[in-house]
Amino acid sequence: MAAYLSVFVAPCILLPPEIPGMEATDLAQRQNGWLLTVSLTGIGLAILAFSSRYYKGAGLILILLPDLIGAPESEIPGFNHAGPDAVIMLTDLWPQNRLLMSQIY
Secondary structure: OHHHHHHHHHHHHHOOOOOOOEOOOOHHHHHHHHHHHHHHHHHHHHHHHHOOHHHHHHHHHHHHHHHHHOOOOOOOOOEOOOOHHHHHHHHHHHHHHHHHHHHHO
16 A cells, blocks of 8 residues: 555656646656655655654655655646647647646645
C-alpha cells in the first residue's frame, strides 16, 4: 500500500497529465520532480509507520513537502504536430485543461 501511495498517487497529485502532443516542461525537470515526490513520500510514510510519535510530524512534513515546492510548469502551450488545424485545436484545448486541473487540485 505504501508503494502504491509513493509511486502512483503522490506523483499524480503533483504532476497533472498533459494533452498528447503537448510540449510540456523539460523532461529532466519533470523526472526530478517525480523522483523527489516518490522518495520524500516513501521516507515520510516510513517515518509515520516505524518511528516514535515524536518524529511523526517530520514524516507528515516530508509527505507534504513536494506539494509545497510545486511541480515545474510550462507557462505557454507548445505543440509539435505537422497539421496546422491540429495545432489550433490543441491550443484551444490547453486553457480548458489548465482550468480543469485547477478545479481538481
